[in-house]
Amino acid sequence: xxxxxxxxxxxxxxxxxxxxxxxxxxDSAIYNLQWFRQDPGKGLTxxxxxxxxxxxxxxxxxxxxxDKSSGRSTLYIAASQPGDxxxxxxxxxxRETSGSRLTFGEGTQLTVNP
Amino acid sequence: xxxxxQTPKFRILKIGQSMTLQCTQxxxxxxxxxxxxxxxxxxxxxxxxVGAGITDKGEVPNGYNVSRSTTEDFPLRLELAxxxxxxxxxxxxxxxxHNSPLHFGNGTRLTVT
Numbered sequence: 001x002x003x004x005x006x007x008x009x010x011x012x013x014x015x016x017x018x019x020x021x022x023x024x025x026x027d028s029a030i031y032n033l034q035w036f037r038q039d040p041g042k043g044l045t046x047x048x049x050x051x052x053x054x055x056x057x058x059x060x061x062x063x064x065x066x067d068k069s070s071g072r073s074t075l076y077i078a079a080s081q082p083g084d085x086x087x088x089x090x091x092x093x094x095r096e097t098s099g100s101r102l103t104f105g106e107g108t109q110l111t112v113n114p
Numbered sequence: 115x116x117x118x119x120q121t122p123k124f125r126i127l128k129i130g131q132s133m134t135l136q137c138t139q140x141x142x143x144x145x146x147x148x149x150x151x152x153x154x155x156x157x158x159x160x161x162x163x164v165g166a167g168i169t170d171k172g173e174v175p176n177g178y179n180v181s182r183s184t185t186e187d188f189p190l191r192l193e194l195a196x197x198x199x200x201x202x203x204x205x206x207x208x209x210x211x212h213n214s215p216l217h218f219g220n221g222t223r224l225t226v227t
Contacts, residue, residue, distance in 0.1 A: 043218030
């Protein structure tokens with residue numbers, strides 16, 4: 001059974017700081033890993049999707065890495081802004097005999113202070 | 115550019131009542147999903163569909179039913195509401211199962227008392 005863990009559960013940083021969010025998973029037989037952002041009272045917004053054959057993906061100030069062998073992914077946010085405040089979730093799409101299953105972590109709640 | 119639209123946004127039900135949570139997407143996605151999100155439990159998959167006329171159970175299907183008569187719509191039915199079904203429900207869609215990101219609606223917050 002795939003388990004996805006995100007540490008820390010909450011993080012508070014001053015504006016302008018570079019930061020790293022962590023995601024670990026127990027089963028390396030994955031199709032892809034996705035990072036999402038969730039604002040209060042809203043749905044999830046996909047930020048980055050990394051295929052199992054890729055090492056990293058970048059979008060603007062965001063960079064996500066994937067190390068399947070160690071079961072880890074990181075989301076790097078450069079020059080953080082108050083508008084980055086949200087909960088960040090990672091999700092791993094695992095191969096199963098009957099198809100695939102997406103397993104979510106519980107998220108890291110990020111607060112960027114002006 | 116609506117994406118995934120869920121209605122209603124909020125609902126309060128009494129135990130034993132029934133209701134349908136509506137979900138529609140305008141991106142011509144084949145894959146659609148229903149998740150529930152509970153504090154400390156993360157998101158759990160209730161049901162999913164790989165195309166019109168095809169549905170399958172996820173991790174926590176008990177107490178729910180779905181149908182997929184069109185590509186656009188994927189309603190979730192609660193027949194006999196129970197307090198354990200108090201949660202936030204999210205509908206999501208994707209173009210395919212392995213290579214495309216999920217697109218989520220804004221959720222329905224359901225309280226059963």
